[in-house]
Amino acid sequence: MTTRRGWLAGLLGTAALGLSLLATDPVAAQNKELRIYNWSDYVDPEVLDAFKRETGVTVVYDTFDQMETVETKLLAGKTGYDLIVVTASFLPRHIPLGLYAPIDAAKVPNLKNAWPEIQGRLAKYDPGNKHAVNYMWGTTGIGYNVAKIKERLGPDAVIDSWKILFDPDQLKKLSNCGVHVLDAVEEMFPAALRY
Structure with missing residues (x-):
């Protein structure tokens, strides 16, 4: 069972990863602010509040609803974000363009707990898992009455x-x-x- 504290720990690990993900100067390192760009409805605002209480780091959390919006920002240059959550299928286009810095695994100790099967799937888009770590995985289905x-x-x-x-x-x-x-x-x- 996932608890809020466990979820927060996962977010903390993801946040640490975010500081090494983008090939830009991390904003958070300068002013105790973490700027995240993620899909809408992926993180409960209470989790972000708990993160601030426990770390003293303010989270600026912006959302998007289409990968094309994210890709446009990434291709335009410096985004101002420390962590951007992208869809894996976009990685093969982004990585050769230098949009992501390689991950320094020493700075992400929780990386050893990544689910091997999902990391293997992610490696199809990012060979060797050098630039991305799975944050969330799921499928799209049909819901109806x-x-x-x-x-x-x-x-x-x-x-x-x-x-x-x-x-x-x-x-x-x-x-x-x-x-x-x-x-x-x-x-x-x-x-x-x-x-």
């Missing part, structure tokens, strides 16, 4: 398929209850290809 879906599509409706989103006839039957998809090419394009 089964009773409401069967009401609209019938009792034998197939509910474990992307067909619900990509078959125009099925989608039309769901239009009166609302359908929402991620506004993220890196998530939806592979789903469409699998369909």
Whole structure:
């Protein structure tokens, strides 16, 4: 079970990593401020408050909703952030451009606790895990109210398929209850290809 303190420890490790991740002068080292750029809804504000209480470091936490926004900032040059959380699939484009400094593992002692299987997956994007460490991992799925879906599509409706989103006839039957998809090419394009 993950406790708030354990989660905070993970954030502290991630924050320490962030100081070595970007190939820019760390802002936090200058003024006890840690500037983080992350996906929206990934960190509870209470965790950031606890981090400040325990370390004395103020966190400036900005969010984004698309990797393209992050990539534009990175490619434009100095971002002003100490830690930026990116999607792994963007690393092969970013690393050759020198957007990330190599990680000094000696400064991240908790790195030895990284989940080997996930670090192995990350190595496909960052060979040798030299520039990135897994912060969060997950999959994208479909969430819905089964009773409401069967009401609209019938009792034998197939509910474990992307067909619900990509078959125009099925989608039309769901239009009166609302359908929402991620506004993220890196998530939806592979789903469409699998369909």
